[in-house]
Amino acid sequence: MPLIRPVFAGDTALRIGKKQRQQSILQELNLHPHVRVATLAERFDVATETIRRDLDALSANGLITREFGGASARPMDGQPNLADRQSSAVPGVNDIGRLAADLVHPGDVVMIDAGSTVAQLGPYLGLNGVILGGIRRTLITNCYAVVQGMGDVSDRDDVVMCPGQFDPRENAVYGSDTIDFLRRFHANIAFIGASGIASDGFSDANRRAVAVKRAMMERADATWLMVDHSKFDHCALESIAPLDALTGIITDLLPPANFISQLRDAGIKLMTAQGQ
Known part of the structure; x- marks a missing residue:
């Protein structure tokens, strides 16, 4: 053929x-x-x-x-699993999680995607929950690694785990049950990850994950993309959305100057450990 x-x-x-x-x-x-x-x-x-x-x-x-x-x-199962990606993560990935957690306020409803970078949000959400106290947050996720990273938050937050088909390589659930469940809620903010981001949008190597990311974006007032600097100027298997679908991007190092200009022109916020 x-x-x-x-x-x-x-x-x-x-x-x-x-x-x-x-x-x-x-x-x-x-x-x-x-x-x-x-x-x-x-x-x-x-x-x-x-x-x-x-x-x-x-x-x-x-x-x-x-x-x-x-x-x-x-094949998709040739992609390194979550644990391997976490062990080989860039040094600044913890800063991405810290910056993201600072955007969550008491009383917020938060949707959290699966992935090695987004999972860094868990420990900082747990820490911020202790510091903030007061009004409970509602945290909705399809990723067990995020929940495990938060520790014991049962007395501070409402944690909602999505149903779906469990993928042990990603320590997360996917599928139509996951998407239908997410569409029952409205969130103040969503945090998602991606395998690549370029001038024409952001993309992911896991096709099942793309549908979940889109559902979270549809149901949230604001969407923040959490990616380390190695994802810039890369294009993965399936497009998630164009850049203007984002509220902002959280990363460890500043992207190239031309990309920063494009984000500024599109009104997309940029947060890095080097300064906003």
Whole structure:
């Protein structure tokens, strides 16, 4: 079966950008188990070295398996599990959790996504609960790691765990039951994670997680994206939403200057350990 041709102008393939080309490669691997460098270079009318760089970038993001002369699809369970991602997290990831927790106020209803960076929110929510006291917060999450990180908060907060299909690799639940449950609530704020963020939006390698993130965003007044600096200028398997769907981004280090300008123009807030 021939490769999909993503863009046409008559019988001539048009040149497309790097991110669109990489997305087209991922789409091709959804249909065929292996792609070759030479075939892709001819299809996209670019040099073989350009395709090799595309494949290297996709492999570095854990989206494909690099092979001699090409690449093969990497199944979702090939992604490192939550514990492995937490153990290899960048040093500043704790600061992301601390900054996020400072945005939560007494009485808030908070939706919290699953993921290695978002899970850093748990301990700081637990600590802030002790300091703040008073009016209880309602914390709704699909991630057991978040709840475990909070410690014993039963006397300070109402913690609501979503139903759904349990994924032991992510220590979280997903599926239609999770989404339907989330849509029963209204939240003041949602915290979500992503595998990548670029000028055209943010994305994730786990397709089941994308639907949960979108449901949380739909039901919250404000959405904050928690990502470390390594996620910038990366594009993962499935798009979650464009940047303007966000209230703000919490990260450890300042992103590139052109990206900061884009966020400022779009009215998206930026919080980092280096200063806001």
